[in-house]
Amino acid sequence: MTVSRTRRRVLKEIAATAGVIATGSGLSTTALAATRRDADVIIIGAGLAGLNTALMLQDAGMSVLLLEGSNRVGGRVMTLDKVPGRPEAGGTEFGAGYARCLSMIDRLGGFPMEKWLDTVELPFALNFDGTLMPMSAWPDSPLNHMVGKERTAGGPLMGPFALTMMYAPRPSPLNGLDSWLLPEAAALDISYGDYLKSQGVSDAALRFINNDLPTADASTYSALWHHRLFRFQEFMGGIDGLNRIATGASRFPEGIAKLLKREIAFNSHVTAIRTDKDGVEVRTKGGRSYHADRVVCAVPLPLLREIAIEPALPALQAAAVRELPYDNMVNVFFAVKEPYWKVDGLPGSLWTNQPMGRLYHFKSDQGEYLWMNVRNPLSPWIKMKDADVMQDATRTINRARPSTVGRIEAIAVVNWSTYPWTRGHNVYRTPGQISRFGNVVADAHGRIHFAGDHTAATMMGMEGAMESGERAAVEILQLA
Numbered sequence: 001m002t003v004s005r006t007r008r009r010v011l012k013e014i015a016a017t018a019g020v021i022a023t024g025s026g027l028s029t030t031a032l033a034a035t036r037r038d039a040d041v042i043i044i045g046a047g048l049a050g051l052n053t054a055l056m057l058q059d060a061g062m063s064v065l066l067l068e069g070s071n072r073v074g075g076r077v078m079t080l081d082k083v084p085g086r087p088e089a090g091g092t093e094f095g096a097g098y099a100r101c102l103s104m105i106d107r108l109g110g111f112p113m114e115k116w117l118d119t120v121e122l123p124f125a126l127n128f129d130g131t132l133m134p135m136s137a138w139p140d141s142p143l144n145h146m147v148g149k150e151r152t153a154g155g156p157l158m159g160p161f162a163l164t165m166m167y168a169p170r171p172s173p174l175n176g177l178d179s180w181l182l183p184e185a186a187a188l189d190i191s192y193g194d195y196l197k198s199q200g201v202s203d204a205a206l207r208f209i210n211n212d213l214p215t216a217d218a219s220t221y222s223a224l225w226h227h228r229l230f231r232f233q234e235f236m237g238g239i240d241g242l243n244r245i246a247t248g249a250s251r252f253p254e255g256i257a258k259l260l261k262r263e264i265a266f267n268s269h270v271t272a273i274r275t276d277k278d279g280v281e282v283r284t285k286g287g288r289s290y291h292a293d294r295v296v297c298a299v300p301l302p303l304l305r306e307i308a309i310e311p312a313l314p315a316l317q318a319a320a321v322r323e324l325p326y327d328n329m330v331n332v333f334f335a336v337k338e339p340y341w342k343v344d345g346l347p348g349s350l351w352t353n354q355p356m357g358r359l360y361h362f363k364s365d366q367g368e369y370l371w372m373n374v375r376n377p378l379s380p381w382i383k384m385k386d387a388d389v390m391q392d393a394t395r396t397i398n399r400a401r402p403s404t405v406g407r408i409e410a411i412a413v414v415n416w417s418t419y420p421w422t423r424g425h426n427v428y429r430t431p432g433q434i435s436r437f438g439n440v441v442a443d444a445h446g447r448i449h450f451a452g453d454h455t456a457a458t459m460m461g462m463e464g465a466m467e468s469g470e471r472a473a474v475e476i477l478q479l480a
């Protein structure tokens with residue numbers, strides 16, 4: 001009798017310290033005030049958003065623990081260091097207005113930068129409906145059924161690509177970078193197809209624009225989201241302002257990670273978060289449990305959807321997390337065995353109106369490669385094995401550009417649609433989703449804070465990720 005009571009007490013104490021009395025979601029039911037803390041703040045996700053949050057909180061004197069599901073930092077920033085030419089598979093170009101990224105790069109001691117325009121071969125050659133031509137031939141091509149200014153939009157450099165810019169109102173109706181969230185902007189939260197038709201777009205131009213969107217066609221894409229993107233690009237100074245890190249974009253997140261005092265816990269796939277009035281408990285797939293005062297969740301929405309959160313998010317925020325879509329992207333990289341452009345006399349880069357999208361020819365002192373960037377949601381490559389994608393992609397380019405036969409070789413595939421830690425390329429909005437959800441995905445839920453580019457109100461891409469990390473850190477510091 002005495003033995004059994006002692007045993008029960010010991011077991012209870014162990015459970016209280018380790019917080020391991022499991023419930024259905026794998027979370028403990030222990031009061032969180034009673035548990036030991038692993039850090040002041042746990043941050044989930046070592047992409048730029050999570051890294052920036054961690055560093056800011058560390059700078060402010062807090063202890064942080066960064067849990068990363070994969071075995072590397074950087075998330076959607078990924079330089080393929082072991083692939084010939086060292087291609088960039090993710091975030092690459094830093095805009096002139098990327099104040100947070102650029103000042104962090106300064107803090108890291110600087111990196112050799114190169115102008116994007118000096119590394120990419122422009123103009124593109126164009127393959128339209130199977131006919132290959134220089135971009136300069138496009139305005140007078142018999143295949144060009146566009147009307148008025150559409151025929152020459154973009155000039156010889158970017159050709160029909162610039163059609164979307166032509167139909168973006170100038171100046172932008174969005175005064176500030178965050179004006180897309182204002183109630184008065186909601187009138188533009190309609191289908192981009194309807195918006196283009198209201199601007200007099202021709203059917204031929206609409207078909208071309210459809211091919212360059214993250215959705216199957218413009219009817220399922222919010223015009224306001226497009227305006228936000230355009231406003232952002234305008235602020236960035238367009239393609240003239242773009243720079244890349246010559247030694248690889250991954251040096252940037254790796255540099256931030258080196259400033260963190262505590263080692264990042266890699267291979268920590270977070271599956272559940274529980275909070276109460278005193279603290280948070282974070283569980284990983286491996287069954288580990290961590291405790292802190294607060295948590296910042298800096299993972300893309302397709303992964304956030306799978307994390308059990310207790311207590312549940314408010315209904316609107318939960319719906320936004322569940323419903324906001326990510327676009328697809330399959331990247332295929334090729335080595336140039338022989339300069340095929342010398343054979344057909346056209347530029348190395350190729351723009352098409354087919355599902356294969358575009359082929360960029362990159363060349364700098366660091367190396368040379370071709371980058372095929374397929375966003376089309378109907379592309380069969382999304383679900384194919386990498387080796388099959390390489391074969392099919394080579395055949396597709398060979399058809400679109402016969403001079404490439406035997407002169408290029410597929411060397412790598414990065415499928416962001418199936419990459420386990422992202423499952424998509426970037427968030428976007430369907431018509432009405434901005435009016436409905438605003439930026440609710442950024443709202444703190446008790447002791448749970450959210451970061452990640454999808455929560456940024458002003459900037460986008462890598463700068464948006466940095467902005468979101470800063471906002472989450474400031475939220476916590478204001479409460480400390």
Ligand SMILES: Cc1cc2nc3c(=O)[nH]c(=O)nc-3n(C[C@H](O)[C@H](O)[C@H](O)COP(=O)(O)OP(=O)(O)OC[C@H]3O[C@@H](n4cnc5c(N)ncnc54)[C@H](O)[C@@H]3O)c2cc1C
Pocket residue numbers: 044045046047048049050067068069070072073074075076077089090091092093094268269270271298299300303304307329331416421422425451452453454460461462463464465
């Ligand atoms: C092909 C491509 C090209 C791009 N080009 C540009 C560009 O030129 N310029 C630009 O500014 N931006 C660009 N971007 C966008 C930019 O890369 C992203 O906006 C930015 O890197 C996002 O950072 P993040 O920290 O928000 O998310 P992520 O980088 O996705 O980081 C999220 C992290 O969370 C981890 N994680 C996910 N789930 C879990 C979990 N359950 N438990 C633990 N960890 C988890 C992931 O492994 C990852 O490390 C590009 C993106 C892609 C894919």
